[in-house]
Amino acid sequence: MSEILKTILETDSIARVNLAFMDKAHFEEVQIVKDLGELITAYQDETIESDATGQYEEKITVMLITWLRHTIASFSAENELMQQINFPTMQLHTQEHETELNRIKRIVRLWKTDKNITLLADFVFNFWPNWLIAHINSMDIMMARFAVMNGYRA
């Protein structure tokens, strides 16, 4: 059996943007996805009793909805700040949020209809960790810096 490589982010693995509300949201998200990842791994583990499968499916669904809601809230807080400070590349950044939000919505929808754990695991362990790191490094840090330089105080 081939071993699937899983990336599990820790709060130490992501860069600080040095704006408290954004760092807090990133840490919370990392924790939510870590909890989700543990559920997925347990679900994939063949040692799970078959009568516990439904319970795990339900737990995964609840965690996915928590993640989706958290993402909606944190993206909209960032979007609001960008508007407030008139951030020059706001359109690009909000577009990136929109695209990612649609990806998460799609993954939740697919999970709810198909319970395809392989697809979900690939998103959670492969796509998303890389996306978050790249997004923070390329967009969030710059935006937070611009906000502080332009007088934003939390």
Ligand SMILES: [Fe+2]
């Ligand atoms: Fe962002």
